[in-house]
Amino acid sequence: MYSIYELIVFFIIVLGIIYWWKSRDNHTFALQSVRRYCEKRNIQLLDETLVFQSFIFATLANNKKYFCRKYIFDFCASGTDRHRGELLMRGDALARVVLEGEELEITEF
DSSP: OOOHHHHHHHHHHHHHHHHHHHHHHHHHHHHHHHHHHHHHHTOEEGGGOOEEEEEEEEEOTTSOEEEEEEEEEEEESSSSOOEEEEEEEETTEEEEEEEESSSEEEEEO
16 A cells, blocks of 8 residues: 555656656747747747746736746847847747847747
């Protein structure tokens, strides 16, 4: 017979594995989204990397606050420069892309 503590530890481990699996899927989807965005804008995603930065509450276009995942990436617009970009994902949907180049560019979805 299992004790209550063993069952609690088991469920914590299972929840941790589920969280890790879902986070991996979210990162893959976010990377695909930023690749498509960069292709549409005719800019180059540098290093083909996207780094999770934090969870945040963001106010989006409809003036409501949402719990979002924030990712950062580097991009190149002219071939010789390097700029920082930011991607917000709300669930499995792209919420906002911010490009910090010579001019700040914000695209809401």
